[in-house]
């Protein structure tokens with residue numbers, strides 16, 4: 001099933017009880033949910049979505065700047081390595097970044113770079129110099145500032161587009177997973193990284209999920225992207241999905257996944273049915 005959440009005209013006909021509701025009402029209006037019966041369907045839809053955005057972006061800008069995350073996401077993108085996508089996607093125009101990375105060596109089992117390289121990048125003809133992973137031989141703080149510098153250069157040359165609103169990088173697509181605690185990228189609940197509004201890339205050395213040292217895009221960068229997709233599978237995430245997307249009152253204003261709210265860009269949630277089971281709308285779908 002694919003459907004859009006209530007349109008602006010629908011929700012604005014009901015007067016919001018508070019500024020809070022208005023704020024998150026606005027998010028709901030912009031989010032598209034794509035709920036899939038099974039993983040195979042989700043994988044196909046995700047590959048189609050990414051291939052379409054790549055085509056549009058290459059047509060408009062000549063390049064496609066995409067930011068990846070870790071976790072199950074890379075496996076769920078697997079159909080891109082198969083026909084027809086492996087031949088039809090214009091891989092030479094892709095520029096690859098990471099929305100977050102663990103500060104470990106590139107060959108370490110925890111490395112998001114290694115995960116993506118083994119599962120995706122080594123299987124399609126990406127140009128090696130277009131793959132922008134972090135400097136793995138410095139501290140987390142230095143790695144974050146080096147990565148921001150690299151991104152700054154590529155914004156200058158418009159390999160990465162720029163937001164008209166705040167000068168932030170405007171990635172063509174940022175792909176996110178979500179943990180059962182509602183974290184996205186390495187933005188964890190109740191962590192001060194959520195308040196970082198000046199930097200594009202920040203770091204943490206006390207991640208509640210190991211490994212402790214990470215770099216992460218900040219919320220302003222995520223919310224400046226042209227497209228953001230949150231890809232969530234498994235029943236263990238259903239409560240966090242509900243808290244992120246439904247009108248739950250002031251209960252969870254700082255759930256990281258709820259703070260993903262592109263200012264001008266488009267937001268799509270790819271959900272496996274089990275992950276969507278606690279959404280308010282799920283009660284009508286049987």
Ligand SMILES: O=C(O)[C@H](O)[C@@H](O)[C@H](O)[C@H](O)COP(=O)(O)O
Nearest residue numbers: 070071072073177178179185209
């Ligand atoms: O850096 C990490 O610890 C992981 O990459 C993490 O951020 C992951 O993306 C989410 O927890 C969702 O992971 P799953 O999709 O595998 O559940």
